[in-house]
Amino acid sequence: MTGLVVSLTGFNGAFPVTANFTADQGVTALFGHSGAGKTTLLKMISGTLRPASGRIAIGDHVLFDKEKGIFLPPEKRRIGYVFQDARLFPNMSVARNLTYAQWAGKRRGAGKRRASHSFDDIVQLLGLENLLTRKPTHLSGGERQRVAIGRALLSEPALLLLDEPLSSLDRMRRQEILPYLEMLRDETGVPIVYVSHEIDEVARLADTLVLLSGGIVVASGPVAEVFPLIDNQGDGSGVLLEGEVTDYDASYQIATIDLNGTAFQLTDQGVEKGMRLRLRIRERDVSIARNKPEGLSIRNILPVKITAINDESGSFARLTLSYAGQQMGARLTRKSVADLSLQAGDDVYAMVKAVSVDRTALR
Template sequence: MMLEIALRHRFAGFDLDVAFRAPPGLTALFGRSGSGKTTIVNAVAGLLRPDQGRILADGAVLLDTGAGVCVPPHRRRVGYVFQDARLFPHLTVRQNLMYGRWFAPRGPGADLGQIVEMLGIGPLLGRRPGALSGGERQRVALGRAILSNPRLLLMDEPLAALDEARKAEILPYLERLRDELRLPILYVSHSAAEVARLATTVVLIGAGRVQASGPAGAILSDPAMAPAFGLREAGAILTARIAAQEDDGLSRLDTGAGPLWLPRVAGGPGTLVRLRILAQDVLLATVRPEGISALNILPVTVREIRTGEGPGALVALVAGDDVILARITRRSAERLQLTQGQSIHAVLKAVAVAPADVGRG
């Protein structure tokens, strides 16, 4: 299902003017706080009527201000998950889930048993929200939204209020929703790590405008986009397949550029994973290094060298079918005499990739 959005709206001191398409999968709206991301999802949900706009969901018109069409929120078939779960405190988990059924249109929809299993909330059904952790509450909120049988799902920074442990708990469930339900998801975030792990499409929002949009791999590996994510968070996605679980606690992964060894990655041989490789963790060598502790040495080709006003440089590297980034100094780039098309080696320590940066492929 394709979601098409074109909106214009003026607030005091802020103008929103955006247009983009969200294809099937998880589309992340990424940008700083106050850039207009929540305004967009509120307009899609029908909680905000923009000054001008047109919103189509798989060809169905939800909003067309020029034609005087504005479908009420309860008829848009949109599931919405907020930062806080907003569960009914006096109802059990099962009753909260079933509340979503009140808004489901007639016809086939998500099965309660399927959603309970997918979100791992079976043991929680008899509890009330006050007895749940933050991650558990968010999983129940997800289930309630899905059981309303929406045509698309909106998520407004659903992990922002959670600590790192609770985020790590819920991320695999979000991946399952993305991969198994085939439900289009519009996901608001200002976390580069979440976007790299979850997004299939990225729309960069800045000061009420679309700065860039496209497949997640292409946006994240573009050196020109790195300032939007923050140079310390700049990194790209590398796809890999688990080849073996080795006796010393490492997993051997096959990539298009060669093997990688990482601390134990969950999954059996053949499991597809996606890795977020931070640019600051990648070292470059013009000849294959020897006698070093780093296990991962990949042959790569220089695609682009981008320098800024400071002393740093970002180098885009073709690694098999993927592109990764390396953040080095301009002095290093000059000393190595890097040029476009040059064949070099990227060096990555096995422990450089955090467990949270390894997700389902």
């Protein structure tokens, strides 16, 4: 059992924190707006800040237990920490930075366990082969972060904490590094806590989602359940739907995905039959028709039931839709809702443009 259990209360200065969540293998995203308490919680998990009460454990490895008087110092916690800025040793080559971490990990007792990741495995996983002789100053920001992740992994951690590892990178570099993080998630077996305030990263990487607001964990659980609850400043976060690729038309680069019995199409490259994909469908990309439309360029038409209509202030209304047991949302003008006489309980059709979904490949 390698799951993470966090159940604590405490303070960072005068800022109070209350957190209760559990997470299994894979990536646990800690999401919250600036000042929500994400870094505070990471400090409590890593041991640089002591909670007032509660318990923190990774499987049988107890890091903190107030009642039993256990508080492991940071160096005994077997936690690999990757910061927003890579914090590599500037005078050492990439290879030395990595081997130093391996040495430090062994000194802390990791060497008594069988190393699960060899130096060569990590170098290959993170694509560091051609960087080994360089100094950190001669690396791009994204490359530095890949080395920092490699360094954290080589210390044989029981848990990896990634504190907004992409926040110092521009969009292009982020896109470059995301596939490495997906591989990390799928191939290392090390549980990862990933702090982010970027919805796209959460949609792509998370297995479990923990929402923090004002120092309190307000929701936690499987990402598909919790994702729609993200407060995206008025613009809904959308829903995550999962399905398997049943067909790929290479000439048009169109993949067909089976989403609970409905064929859903999206434009994509590098997709193969049998692959599992996660799609993010945003509320603003969904429109509604009373009757099944024909002769439309929109390719995805899903039969849905309206379960609720909430007027927002101003011109818009938010519809909650149920589709094959999953919830979706749509954001329409109130005028459209009135013109179509839409009401809760109506069976209608949701139309989603094929190009308007984000996808991620799942293991």
